[in-house]
Amino acid sequence: MEKIHLEFDVDGRNFVSAGTATAKVKACLKEMGINPDDVKRVAIAMYEGEINMVIHANGGKALVDIYVDKVVVKLIDTGKGIADINLAMKPGYSTASDDIRQLGFGAGMGLPNMKKHSDECIVESEVGKGTTVTLITNLH
Amino acid sequence: MDRLKSLHTVMLNSERCKGCVTCMKRCPTQAIRVRNGKASVIYDKCIGCGECVRLCPHQAKIASYDKFEVINDFKYKIALPAPSLYGQFNNLKDVNYVLTGLKRLGFDEVFEVGRGAELCSHATQVLLNKEVIKKPVISTACPAVLELVYAKYKNLKDNLLKLLAPVDVAAKLAREGAIEKGIPEEDIGVFFISPCPAKVFALKAGIGVKKPLVDGVLAISEVYMKLLPEMKKIEEPEKLSKMGVLGLNWAASSGEAIGAGRPKYLAADGIENVIDILNSIEDGSLSDVDFIELNACISGCVGGVLNVENPFVARARLRGLRSKFPQTANTLTDVGKSFDYYKWEEEPDYTSKSKPVEDRQQVFNKMLEIQNLYSTLPQSDCGLCGAPSCRAFCEDIVNGKIPKDSKCLMLDR
Numbered sequence: 001m002e003k004i005h006l007e008f009d010v011d012g013r014n015f016v017s018a019g020t021a022t023a024k025v026k027a028c029l030k031e032m033g034i035n036p037d038d039v040k041r042v043a044i045a046m047y048e049g050e051i052n053m054v055i056h057a058n059g060g061k062a063l064v065d066i067y068v069d070k071v072v073v074k075l076i077d078t079g080k081g082i083a084d085i086n087l088a089m090k091p092g093y094s095t096a097s098d099d100i101r102q103l104g105f106g107a108g109m110g111l112p113n114m115k116k117h118s119d120e121c122i123v124e125s126e127v128g129k130g131t132t133v134t135l136i137t138n139l140h
Numbered sequence: 141m142d143r144l145k146s147l148h149t150v151m152l153n154s155e156r157c158k159g160c161v162t163c164m165k166r167c168p169t170q171a172i173r174v175r176n177g178k179a180s181v182i183y184d185k186c187i188g189c190g191e192c193v194r195l196c197p198h199q200a201k202i203a204s205y206d207k208f209e210v211i212n213d214f215k216y217k218i219a220l221p222a223p224s225l226y227g228q229f230n231n232l233k234d235v236n237y238v239l240t241g242l243k244r245l246g247f248d249e250v251f252e253v254g255r256g257a258e259l260c261s262h263a264t265q266v267l268l269n270k271e272v273i274k275k276p277v278i279s280t281a282c283p284a285v286l287e288l289v290y291a292k293y294k295n296l297k298d299n300l301l302k303l304l305a306p307v308d309v310a311a312k313l314a315r316e317g318a319i320e321k322g323i324p325e326e327d328i329g330v331f332f333i334s335p336c337p338a339k340v341f342a343l344k345a346g347i348g349v350k351k352p353l354v355d356g357v358l359a360i361s362e363v364y365m366k367l368l369p370e371m372k373k374i375e376e377p378e379k380l381s382k383m384g385v386l387g388l389n390w391a392a393s394s395g396e397a398i399g400a401g402r403p404k405y406l407a408a409d410g411i412e413n414v415i416d417i418l419n420s421i422e423d424g425s426l427s428d429v430d431f432i433e434l435n436a437c438i439s440g441c442v443g444g445v446l447n448v449e450n451p452f453v454a455r456a457r458l459r460g461l462r463s464k465f466p467q468t469a470n471t472l473t474d475v476g477k478s479f480d481y482y483k484w485e486e487e488p489d490y491t492s493k494s495k496p497v498e499d500r501q502q503v504f505n506k507m508l509e510i511q512n513l514y515s516t517l518p519q520s521d522c523g524l525c526g527a528p529s530c531r532a533f534c535e536d537i538v539n540g541k542i543p544k545d546s547k548c549l550m551l552d553r
Contacts (some may be wrong), residue, residue, distance in 0.1 A: 004504075004511045023419070032503050036295040036422070043423060068504045 004066040010050050010075075012059030021062045022047045025073070028066060029053065042071050042137045044083065045117040049075040049133055052110045053098050056080065057131065070119075071137045078130040085123050089115065102122050147344050149188035149204055149337040154178055155199035160522035163192035163201060168411045169291065173524040173536070187291060189284040189436040190339035190410050190445040203337035205444055206356040208366065211246060214329025214355060215379050218314045219247040222305060223254040223383075223391035224335040224441045226461060227454030229371075234464065236377035241370040242333075243378070246362075249318065250380055253332070254387025256310030260469040261386055261399030263303055263482035266472070268402060268431070274298040276421060279396055281305045283342035284436035285414055290490050293418050302484045304348060306390060307339065309333050309482060311353035313475065329355040333363050335444030336437065348484040349536075355394045359446040384469040385462050392455045393440035397433035407433040409440050510534040517548055524549040 006020035006028070015029050016079040021041050028092075029039045046062070057079025065072045082088045101114025111133075114122040120136035159177035159350045171185035174191060179192075179200070185238030193201040211217045219242045226235050239250045260281070268277065280286045289296055304312075311330050318328045334340060334357050346352040391396030394407035406429040410416045414434045420426050439451035447454065472479075498506075513534040520530070525548055527533035536542045 002504075002508055004508050006511075028507070032507060033500055040422075040424065048367075068501055 001067055002082050003075050006037050006064040006066070008062040008064070010053045010059045010062055012054055012057065015051070015054060015105070018050045018054045021064075021098055025071070029071070029139075031099055032066070035049050038137065041117045042073070042135075045114045045121075045135045045137065046073050046075075048110045048113045048117075049073065049115075049135065051105060052133075053077045053079070055096055055105055055110075058093075060130075071135075071139065073135040075133045075135070076130070077132075082123070082125040082128040082131055083127055085125060089123070108129075147341055148181070148183055149186060149341045150181055150190070150193055151202045151204055152179060152181070153200045153202055158198055158200075160197065161279075162195050162197055164526075164528045165377065165521075165523055166195050167528065168192055168415060169288070170528050170532050172528065174523070175536075181409045187284045188336075188341045189288075189437075190337050191411060191436075192292045193337065203340070203359070205334065205340050205359040205446065206331075206339065207361070208358055208362055210356040211331055211358075212328060214328035216249070216318060216323045216329065217247045218249045218251055218318060218328065218330045219333060220253050220310050220314060220330060220354070221333045222250055222307070222335050222360065223252070223257065223388050223458075224443060224444065224447060224454065225333055225363075227389065227391060227442050228360060228364055228449045229368075229456045229457070232457065232461065234377060235381050235461065236379055237371045238367065239372055239380035240374050240377040241367045242363075243380075244370045244374070246342040246349045247331075249314070249481070251310050251314035252316075252381065252383045252387065253306050254383035254390060255470045256308070256313070257306035257387040257396075257399070258384060258392040258468055259309050259472060259475060260303060260306050260482065261390075261396070261401075262472045263479065264301060264400045265303070266479060267303065268400065273301075274528045276426055277301050277430065278421070278434045279387075279400075279431070279433040280348075281433075282338070282398055282435045282441075283347060283439075284336075284338040284411070285434045286342075286347070286488060287338070287490060288414070288436075289418070290488060293422060297417065299421065303482050304484060305342075306387075307343065308349060308353055310482070314420055315353070323440060329424075331356045331358055333358050333360055335360050335447050336440045337445065338436065339444075346486045347490075348486065360444075361446050361448050364448050381465075382469055384466045386468045388458060388462065388465055391440065391458055392442050392451075393435050394433060395440065397431055400431045400433075402431040404429050405431040409435040409443065410438040411436045412530060420425075457483075506538050509538045513537065516551075518550045520550060522550055 011017050013067040016076040025114045031102030057077035063074040087093055094106045094108035094110040102108040118135040118137045125131040157178045159174050164172040169185045169187055171182045172179055193203045242250050315330055321525050327553050332354050340357040343354050343357050386399050393409040397405035397407045442454040443451035514531055517530040525533050527536055
């Protein structure tokens with residue numbers, strides 16, 4: 001199926017610039033005339049993913065495929081990986097450091113929010129190698 | 141709406157235009173292209189913010205407004221000075237010098253737009269207290285912001301403050317007052333003295349109203365040049381000013397927001413900041429404010445390109461004038477009109493500017509084509525091709541605005 005493919009580098013350690021990739025995807029969906037609720041869902045889920053990569057993995061890549069009826073966001077990092085994915089999916093569970101928490105991040109809502117605001121959320125991870133989160137959102 | 145088509149807010153002096161890309165690169169809606177070595181405005185995309193007029197290093201961009209002489213087409217002339225006019229004069233002791241000066245220039249009556257502003261503030265308070273309206277509420281007094289929302293942020297329409305702008309209210313009251321005095325309607329000419337070209341467009345197109353409320357829109361810069369010598373001759377000015385600090389404050393950013401009486405407000409000025417804030421509202425990340433004032437110009441209306449003074453200087457002067465005004469001089473009860481008097485008479489209509497509606501598949505195909513083309517370009521956004529960015533160049537090709545075989549000069553290098 002035909003798709004619009006976008007690729008972004010997510011800069012690690014930089015909370016201020018986190019979200020730039022999301023903003024570009026949002027603009028693209030808006031231009032397509034996608035309804036605001038769907039745009040918001042994609043934006044929230046992807047933003048959480050970007051932030052996670054900044055907090056836990058020193059950045060990574062965001063690959064986005066926009067189809068006429070769905071958006072597939074792949075967030076790929078080569079960070080430390082997630083030891084227990086089931087635990088990581090629990091709201092409130094976080095391995096973020098105190099420094100990060102003091103900045104208002106690391107509340108343990110990242111992955112749960114990604115799941116909540118997408119139609120499919122696939123987390124693949126290997127400790128020491130990295131994590132790939134795939135978010136699929138259907139467009140109405 | 142045919143009346144919109146003939147209205148252009150900025151014109152080009154072709155001789156002065158060097159074809160540099162300054163205006164094109166900075167236009168917030170990418171409404172400028174350089175064609176055959178000259179900057180040309182795509183009026184369907186232009187929101188009249190005046191940035192290109194402000195930025196042009198060669199003064200080739202000219203904001204449109206009516207020549208002062210149009211007032212002579214009417215027997216009874218009413219001037220509506222914007223509050224920002226008061227910030228243009230050095231060492232102004234009393235604003236009545238300005239108003240008396242206007243009368244000496246040929247106006248039979250002056251009606252300060254600041255009076256309309258005070259009424260708009262009160263109407264806003266009433267609306268926010270009584271009616272259920274989507275928060276955060278976005279101000280609509282800046283016509284460039286209003287048009288930007290209609291062009292690019294349609295899903296924020298419900299957040300708009302659906303009230304007339306101060307100049308609309310002032311124009312209605314001034315005209316009705318003259319009619320009550322027994323002056324024949326056809327003899328009355330009402331003229332706004334404007335700080336910006338966006339107001340020229342909005343008033344002439346009659347945005348938010350059934351038919352245009354003013355007979356002409358003059359530029360502060362032109363009126364200033366005529367006023368200055370006239371004011372010097374005044375020994376004792378007439379007591380004409382009837383507004384308060386509340387109205388005066390509307391000349392600069394945050395004045396309207398303070399007047400709305402909401403403690404949790406945000407006031408942003410400068411078109412790039414405005415765009416940032418609109419994006420944040422869309423993202424739902426501004427949940428802790430309930431009133432948002434947006435002005436396209438830095439510092440608000442004192443930053444409009446038809447002013448003569450630097451916005452920060454003008455703002456400082458207005459601050460100095462505050463002690464000479466009462467706090468508020470105009471209230472809804474004084475005027476005695478129903479609340480509907482202050483509401484939009486109709487939904488703002490920019491229809492002649494809107495694009496034909498395409499279905500999602502059509503839009504998607506176009507975007508795919510644009511993206512594929514874009515990936516072959518250097519993405520340096522140099523502007524040499526005459527488009528503000530590589531992406532805009534691709535859009536122009538795909539939308540058939542320029543020939544399919546148009547070349548990127550950087551690629552051929």
